Amino acid sequence: MKIIQLKEAERLKEGLRSLTEEFIGEHSYYSTWIQKNSSTFKDGTRIVYELNDKEKVVGYMMVHFSTEKCAKINGIFVFPDCQKRGYAKEALLQVLEQLKSQNYDYAFIQTRTNNKIVVHMFDSLHFDVIGQNYHKIENQTNLLAVYDLKEKRNFDEMFALAEQLYPGFSKK
């Protein structure tokens, strides 16, 4: 499996549709969110990757290059009939390697507190769960985790960056 950055407009559109589909039903603001942030997909601040196994699309992942040092993994989705085959784990490992080679310090990711699969992946991939992020629009609390790409183990720096990047952040 490899991750491929989507550049062509129609494929990018399909990736975004697929990534946000299950959330749009619940939170309609995601459809306007895509429109509002469309320039970031053009200028490369946000990237959608296709998860591609032998020319077959098995899912999508979105990354936001938030600052010079920090990236946010905004979402990952593996199609239901392709789940439990290691694709998500492999995609995260590949993006973490890319970020390391691009000299990033931290990769942040959040998930709903009840998303047991992702919480399990935080553990098995050695993300540090550093706190919670209250999402005002969704009216719910997410767990916030960070991957320490340079193994600095500087938790004060991680907390300070999380406060900048996530308005509803509170540390553990």
Ligand SMILES: CC(C)(COP(=O)(O)OP(=O)(O)OC[C@H]1O[C@@H](n2cnc3c(N)ncnc32)[C@H](O)[C@@H]1OP(=O)(O)O)[C@@H](O)C(=O)NCCC(=O)NCCS
């Ligand atoms: C979360 C998601 C991306 C995982 O994708 P996946 O390709 O099936 O995950 P993987 O096969 O790489 O499995 C990763 C780990 O989770 C475990 N896992 C995956 N699906 C599982 C399930 N249904 N039940 C229990 N464990 C599961 C795997 O065994 C593996 O464990 P390991 O690290 O001990 O080997 C996928 O379930 C999904 O798209 N869910 C809906 C969208 C979502 O919740 N996205 C996350 C938003 S942050």
